[in-house]
Amino acid sequence: MAQIVDYLKVAALAGGVGGAKLAHGLAQCLLPEKLTVIVNTGDDFKHLGLYICPDLDTVCYTLAGINNPATGWGREGETWHAMQNIAALGGPDWFNLGDKDLATHLERTRRLHAGQTLSQITNDFCRAWGNKACILPMSDDPVQTWVETDRGELIFQEYFVRYQCQPIVKGFSFQGAEQAKPAPGVIDALTEADLIIICPSNPWVSIQPILSVAGIKQAMERKIVIAVSPLIAGQALKGPAAKMYHEMGIEPSAYAVAQHYHTLISGFILDNSDKILAAEIEVIGIHPYVTDIVMHSIADRARLAWETIQFGEELLSSRKSRR
Amino acid sequence: MAQIVDYLKVAALAGGVGGAKLAHGLAQCLLPEKLTVIVNTGDDFKHLGLYICPDLDTVCYTLAGINNPATGWGREGETWHAMQNIAALGGPDWFNLGDKDLATHLERTRRLHAGQTLSQITNDFCRAWGNKACILPMSDDPVQTWVETDRGELIFQEYFVRYQCQPIVKGFSFQGAEQAKPAPGVIDALTEADLIIICPSNPWVSIQPILSVAGIKQAMERKIVIAVSPLIAGQALKGPAAKMYHEMGIEPSAYAVAQHYHTLISGFILDNSDKILAAEIEVIGIHPYVTDIVMHSIADRARLAWETIQFGEELLSSRKSRR
Numbered sequence: 083m084a085q086i087v088d089y090l091k092v093a094a095l096a097g098g099v100g101g102a103k104l105a106h107g108l109a110q111c112l113l114p115e116k117l118t119v120i121v122n123t124g125d126d127f128k129h130l131g132l133y134i135c136p137d138l139d140t141v142c143y144t145l146a147g148i149n150n151p152a153t154g155w156g157r158e159g160e161t162w163h164a165m166q167n168i169a170a171l172g173g174p175d176w177f178n179l180g181d182k183d184l185a186t187h188l189e190r191t192r193r194l195h196a197g198q199t200l201s202q203i204t205n206d207f208c209r210a211w212g213n214k215a216c217i218l219p220m221s222d223d224p225v226q227t228w229v230e231t232d233r234g235e236l237i238f239q240e241y242f243v244r245y246q247c248q249p250i251v252k253g254f255s256f257q258g259a260e261q262a263k264p265a266p267g268v269i270d271a272l273t274e275a276d277l278i279i280i281c282p283s284n285p286w287v288s289i290q291p292i293l294s295v296a297g298i299k300q301a302m303e304r305k306i307v308i309a310v311s312p313l314i315a316g317q318a319l320k321g322p323a324a325k326m327y328h329e330m331g332i333e334p335s336a337y338a339v340a341q342h343y344h345t346l347i348s349g350f351i352l353d354n355s356d357k358i359l360a361a362e363i364e365v366i367g368i369h370p371y372v373t374d375i376v377m378h379s380i381a382d383r384a385r386l387a388w389e390t391i392q393f394g395e396e397l398l399s400s401r402k403s404r405r
Numbered sequence: 406m407a408q409i410v411d412y413l414k415v416a417a418l419a420g421g422v423g424g425a426k427l428a429h430g431l432a433q434c435l436l437p438e439k440l441t442v443i444v445n446t447g448d449d450f451k452h453l454g455l456y457i458c459p460d461l462d463t464v465c466y467t468l469a470g471i472n473n474p475a476t477g478w479g480r481e482g483e484t485w486h487a488m489q490n491i492a493a494l495g496g497p498d499w500f501n502l503g504d505k506d507l508a509t510h511l512e513r514t515r516r517l518h519a520g521q522t523l524s525q526i527t528n529d530f531c532r533a534w535g536n537k538a539c540i541l542p543m544s545d546d547p548v549q550t551w552v553e554t555d556r557g558e559l560i561f562q563e564y565f566v567r568y569q570c571q572p573i574v575k576g577f578s579f580q581g582a583e584q585a586k587p588a589p590g591v592i593d594a595l596t597e598a599d600l601i602i603i604c605p606s607n608p609w610v611s612i613q614p615i616l617s618v619a620g621i622k623q624a625m626e627r628k629i630v631i632a633v634s635p636l637i638a639g640q641a642l643k644g645p646a647a648k649m650y651h652e653m654g655i656e657p658s659a660y661a662v663a664q665h666y667h668t669l670i671s672g673f674i675l676d677n678s679d680k681i682l683a684a685e686i687e688v689i690g691i692h693p694y695v696t697d698i699v700m701h702s703i704a705d706r707a708r709l710a711w712e713t714i715q716f717g718e719e720l721l722s723s724r725k726s727r728r
């Protein structure tokens with residue numbers, strides 16, 4: 083059983099699998115009414131007429147304990163009968179959707195067409211799945227992550243799933259982000275948070291889209307913000323983050339990530355295997371915290387979340403003592 | 406192994422289960438290039454954002470041997486994971502859709518949105534499912550069957566599935582039928598047919614919508630048309646046909662059906678248990694043919710199809726001899 087910190091309000095920014103794992107850890111350590119997870123929707127896209135929110139679903143499924151641990155996306159105990167039969171009809175099968183998972187997309191699409199907002203729908207779904215913490219899309223307005231590559235501009239899911247991250251990345255853009263309003267509750271959650279945590283998600287395509295929504299970055303100013311490194315020994319546990327740093331002309335490392343978030347964060351958590359980088363991170367004015375950041379088990383998630391919270395409390399009290 | 410009549414061209418009009426069974430029988434007795442099945446689309450409706458064609462799918466699935474014999478609709482060996490999870494999210498679950506069946510609706514909806522016609526899509530799907538005979542929707546244009554009832558006007562699927570045929574019927578209308586064009590191939594199939602067969606489908610809501618599409622009835626004039634009774638001893642084997650006759654103020658019987666099609670048909674096939682009605686049918690100028698019309702097995706379908714074809718050939722040769 084994880085310990086509970088009952089007085090701390092936390093807002094976490096998260097993308098896919100790694101972010102969802104730490105968010106799940108946080109949900110084990112905090113009162114549900116004191117945790118808000120703000121999730122990237124830049125990956126969202128329309129496929130087979132369905133509105134699909136990969137990161138939002140991964141976070142919701144993971145916190146509800148109904149995620150597929152083998153794939154990192156979709157539902158546990160999944161079947162694939164619809165998709166197999168779409169393939170048999172010659173339909174597009176490059177983006178795989180399980181039968182249970184399809185229910186989420188069908189019902190979400192139905193409700194969006196009926197005029198409900200993504201945040202209302204997510205709230206309803208979370209209640210049905212038994213999630214108690216607040217999970218919010220970064221915005222109810224469409225924001226689309228485009229990846230500029232040597233094969234042209236691709237929407238994120240085409241780059242990620244269809245082309246399996248093979249194209250060489252030249253840049254990113256978040257179409258709609260400047261016009262998008264943060265979803266109701268996002269700015270309040272950030273403003274009221276004692277501590278903001280940037281989960282170990284891809285900085286380029288999971289966290290940057292959230293930060294690009296007008297008003298979100300500003301709401302994080304003068305806050306204690308801690309980022310957890312998504313890179314360990316220059317590699318991502320999952321996904322193309324390291325490849326992207328490389329192709330953007332930056333040596334992939336925990337230091338590069340800390341540098342990336344430079345003006346935004348007070349603390350940075352990096353892996354034991356990168357402890358040599360702690361001093362460099364301190365030099366650029368960020369407090370480093372070194373621990374084991376790999377989350378193999380559900381207990382690992384709670385342990386890393388606990389350490390992140392403790393580290394946050396240290397930064398909070400040292401700020402107070404400086405005042 | 407059924408016998409094959411290799412010289413006869415047949416067009417069949419069909420609705421749901423009973424119609425699909427006889428159409429399957431015909432597919433066993435005729436060369437595939439000489440059989441066209443024209444299917445009711447008045448029951449089609451949009452649900453969960455998907456374009457659903459109940460009769461078209463029942464006919465296609467049945468002819469391909471991939472239908473669910475237990476339910477009369479949907480696919481064999483079906484699972485229900487998507488629908489169970491839609492229900493868990495509080496979504497509409499009154500119209501049940503299996504996981505395999507969902508593939509049909511998802512891919513059809515995707516293609517319709519991409520600008521393909523229902524008849525092109527049906528043709529492609531039939532090829533994928535191994536159907537060789539030509540199966541055509543009555544029209545590529547929307548026609549919607551409304552049932553006027555004591556609870557107000559209901560679209561057919563609401564009457565049929567949601568309210569389980571309980572409301573009392575006062576009339577029917579086929580919205581869009583007058584503007585709808587027959588699907589490409591429909592008029593040619595009827596004009597070129599040696600024999601037109603009205604399958605044992607509900608006359609009010611399966612066959613009438615087809616006949617109400619502008620040009621279809623006219624193309625059947627001066628043709629040998631045979632109807633097979635959907636009623637046996639005043640009852641339908643499945644569905645609300647008898648209840649509808651009753652509520653429309655007509656005693657349900659094979660005679661009532663023959664009367665219904667009066668100006669359109671030359672021959673009428675009725676069940677042994679209704680043989681007493683044969684004389685009355687003859688009185689109104691329709692040739693009766695009495696046999697066992699219940700199709701329990703796949704062999705029954707071929708046998709009834711074979712008898713229907715033989716009866717058609719008799720009517721054809723007697724017409725010739727009268728000239």
